[in-house]
Amino acid sequence: MTGKLERVSAWGPLRGNWATLLLPIGEDGSIDMARLGDEIDAAIAARVDGIYSNGTAGELHNQTEAEFDAIQHLLADKCAAAHMPFVIGACQPDPTLALHRLKRTASLKPNGFQVILPDWWPLNDLEVIDFLAMASDAAGETPLILYNPPHAKRVLGPAELARVLQTAPRFVGVKLADGDATWYAEAAAHLDAWALFVPGHHLATGVKAGVAAGAFSNVACLNPRGAQLWTDMMRTDIDAAFDIERRICAFMDEHIVPFRRDHGYSNAALDKLLAAIGNWAPVGTRLRRPYRWIDEAEAERLRPVAQRMIPEIMLAR
Structure with missing residues (x-):
């Protein structure tokens, strides 16, 4: 199978299966940095294509600047020692803080930065272009990825994205929701x-369509090694990979999405539930208050269900 998944270009290693950092939160609400280090070690041992920090699952919206710095330094140190590609999520709804995060961590030499559009008030096109230029200046020579999730106040369609990204050559990619x-x-x-x-x-769908370069992956939340083996399969047997995707989506739709749809839990809560179901690192399901988290008993209940429905993902070691 050819396509963006295999393209060699200015993107460098920015393709394939990327595992996200999920913050282990103690009962007192603090970030357990020792457990976070163990989690990074487990993701490195899973031989994923890369690791990224401070996405939605990393609770980017609910940490201090000192905590942000500590997380990035820990990630950078461990990934540099293991020669593991990493992306720093400099995501912050406040544009000033986001730019400061870029400037402070550029010296850590990540393979890329991920940023979101300012979120208090939705930007018009001229404001988007200006923010992309500001982020490019702050990031120096480091490539940038725009994170434009479906819950953003300004969600850009493909033509809109092309129009604004053409003005910002430091932006090499976009993390986004797909569609029909x-x-x-x-x-x-x-x-x-x-x-x-x-x-x-949806990675197999994106690869089969020749559109996707990879995923900052919720499937890696479930099992980073299984997600990596599945991604590798897409290069040699896309039809088999697509069958696994069908079963992954069935598991998500039947057993994970109802926590958000029917009970109002956040996407971060769902991602931590997935990690607890996979049981590959000492993450836990707890979020920082005031956000609600899902009881770990639900992970115990759903683990055998996931093992039955998607053994290729769950049982990989």
Whole structure:
């Protein structure tokens, strides 16, 4: 299978299966840095394509600047020692803080930075272009990835993304939600120049369409090694990988999405539930208050269900 997953370009290692950091939170609400270090070690041992910090699952919105710095330094130290690619999520709804995060951590030499658009008030196109320019200046020579999730106040379609990204050559990719066949046709028409990171549980669809370069993956939350083996399969047997995707989506739709749809839990809570189901690192399901988390008993209940439905992901070592 050819396509963006295998393209060698200015994207460097920014492709494939990326595991996210999930913050282990103690009962007192503090970040357990020792457990976080163990989690990074486990992701490195899983031989994922890369590790990234401070996405939604990393509770980017609920940490101090000192905590942000400590997380990035720990990630950078461990990844540099293991020659593991890493991306720093400099994501912050406040643009000033986001730019300061870029400037402070550029010396850690990540393979990329991920940023979000300012979120208190939705930006118009001129403001988006200005923010991308500001982020590019702050990041120096480090490539940038725009994180434009479906819950952002300004969600850009493929043509809009192409229009603004053309003004900001330091931006090499976008993490975004995909859509139906029409969306994929528009993405192929407008966004071929950029690395697109689709939702992890839709990665085979994105690769088969020739659109996806990879995923900052919720499937890696469940089991980073299983997600990596599945991603590697897409290069040699896309039809088998697509069958696994069908079962991953069935597991998500039947057993994970209801926690958000019916009970109002956040996406971060769902990602931590996945990690607890996979039981590959000492993350736990606790979020920082006031955000609610899912009882770990639910992970115990769902683990055998996941092992039965998607053994290729769950049982990988």
